[in-house]
Amino acid sequence: MNFENFPNYTKFLNKTILAVDYGTKVTGLGIFTPGRDPYPMPFGKIIYKSDDQIICDIKSIIDDELVEVIVLGLPLYTDGNESDMTEKVKKFSEEFLKTLDGVELYLQDETLTSYEAAERMKNSPRYNFKVDMREIDALAASIILEDFIKNEIA
Template sequence: MLKRYLSLDVGDVRIGVAKSDLMGMVATPLEVIDRRKTKAVKRIAELCREENTKSIVVGIPKSLDGTEKRQAEKVREFIEKLNKSIEGLEFFEVDERLSTVSADKMLNETNLRGAKEKRKVVDKVAAAIILQTFLDMKK
């Protein structure tokens, strides 16, 4: 069955978004939503329509010892908002412990040297890492 997933790396300021291919094998960075400039729930609803999906993978931040951080509560509150606003969503949670660190390391190996440039893409790359983790676990 062909099924596309969206992935969210939810932060206080930005939300990184990634999508999978229809085969559910490869994650690709999609965009970064600036929560100060964009109504995030509305934009995610648009993306669900554009990408024809109701399946959302969300990174849940945890400490290295596996305990959940305060940010995990905020992420779950945001999931609730999405759930109330967009009908028929299914959510999958993934431990996102090192996704942003990994994304940052990957970007250090590219030509994106400026902190500002990197900030623009690190969140969507982190979302792609979260999604790829999920897709690999499903196999």
């Protein structure tokens, strides 16, 4: 898939973007620099201990990778309604935003990204055509980032 024709590709050209699939057990990460990378890639995971620890770990990645944009997955029901987890992510984003200096933060609907990640794994030799639960959160984060690049920011 060529991402160059999507709305946010040009807007974020040469800016390193980190996608965060926040979870209370595992937080998945994806990364992409439009103009340098061919497409968003999984970038590992963080095992959850506390929100402060997640923020600290992500800030370390921001410094190491020179991240300029954070895309945080927002979990919604398929009908667009919010869940308890939606509220947790919004609260986390507010706390996280207070710690960011010069880094943009966007929320991106993450509906069905874990399902999509599982489907991709089942169809990929990279994952031996099996769902790998150790990798699913990072792959879901890269899909959140794909969706972000494909859509216009409101």
